[in-house]
Amino acid sequence: MQTKIGIIGGSGIYDMDGLQDAAWVTPDSPWGTPSDAILTGTLNGVAMAFLPRHGRGHVHAPSTVPYRANIDALKRLGVTDIISLSACGSFREDRAPGDFVLVDQFIDRTFAREKSYFGTGCVAHVSVAHPTCDRVSDACEKAGRDAGITIHRGGTYLAMEGPQFSSVAESKLYRAWGCDVIGMTNMPEAKLAREAEICYASVAMITDYDSWHPDHGAVDISDIIATLHGNGTKARDLIARLPALLGADRAPCPHGCDRALEHAIMTAPDKRDPVLTRKLDAIAGRVL
Template sequence: MTERVLGVIGGSGVYAIEDLDDVERLDFDTPWGAPSDALVRGRLNGVRVIFLARHGVGHRLTPGAINYRANIDALKRAGASDVVSLSACGSLREDLPPGTFVLVDQFVDRTSGREKSFFGPGFVAHVSLAEPVCPGLRGALAQACRAVGVPFADRGTYVCIDGPQFSTRAESRLYRAWGCDVIGMTNMPEVRLAREAELPYASVAMVTDYDCWRETDKAVEVGDVLAVLKANAAAARRLLDRLTRDLGPVRTPSPLGIETVLDHAVITPPEARSPEMIAKLDAVAGRILRGGA
């Protein structure tokens, strides 16, 4: 049996999990730099949980200033077996009002200048992202949403922008024309890096507002978002409580085989790999490095 260690990345409005037992604080300095904050490890309903505040406690980091590689590396290093992302988002659809949780299954990446891979010169790998979200985790989240009465959509496409500014109306209308459902600033490159680290990932995008495509509404303002954030954060705590009860402490592998994705992704043979890159990838790619692949 394999123990489940659920990594939880809390976005805007979710800076802690108050009900954890056996709490300990973990400070990491990864090869990629420091994560957003200390990791908090404990147990929730008997399930080991590792929590990380994406923007840091006190919301100190803009979306572009987050060290996504350090965050995922630290979660992997701390023993996470799965990752659930909680993040605020804007709605691009009339039928996804504020307060709705969207269980994202696809992404469109409109970010620039962010480090999007652990791999690079000296150690090359190409993972598949055709199905970026673990369907097992997403299904468990849907079950938990039903159980606690949170309004949700069981799939959706998330377009990720740089921020920290909100979109123009023209951009918002463009993303709607592309078929995107919600808009946010943080799930990319997070989901890419989780896949490279062989961590099953699922995203809960919590709608705080309609994006500015709705010309009958006033433009998005932080004050309006903050009011919904508080209610969404309370619902997220109920969701996590139920999710851990449903999942239990013993995990089953991802239906996509995410835990072994690097077996079919690494291009550079062992004799050609950079020693410096091998050292930096000791956590992310430790399984294949220890196995000699």
């Protein structure tokens, strides 16, 4: 099987030197229109697909990002591995603005989003006990360290609904829960990637200390913007190293991410809704 790396990130992440045969494409998806066209190409011999999560020009709020359409579109393009890059706040003094965190757990506090491809007429339950892929995270860690990025392995991401930031009380609560970073976009993205049997890694790019930090109010917005731009440069350096680490030829995932639906579908074949099963052709066609 051939590797195809999918990158979901913000503006500028997809502006990669050395991307060959670059073309913007928009796959048809029965789950709606993706956030934007997807930039496809080849980087150092490995197929790539870049999806601007909020759309170019940042037109989608976190709650209105078409998460199901995005993951379905990447699946239809043949993406095997997704690296999610997102700006986050930090709950830890030692995880500072400019640092990256390789997330391995989530607490999902979102409430206004469709979180599954499955439902009435075709019920499925996948495990997200370990929602990110260690194999892809290993590659991200090495790529980050080789690029000189301060990158922390492991952390819990609190996914909030937004678009407002946390109150001080909320920020202190999430910190007391043991969360490491806070963001608005990795849920339901990670859950949907697991349903689509795509390996998923999350790179949290820290911009600030959220509202718990006693000095947070003194931080100038220009400092945060400067950190955002700096993080974008680091992210491109990390991405540029991934093709050599993940390789063009892909073996089955040792953690089973690409077989997540093996025993997940509960609805008897004769009870399945044909309309829904047709929509699931890319996501679950392997097992339906």
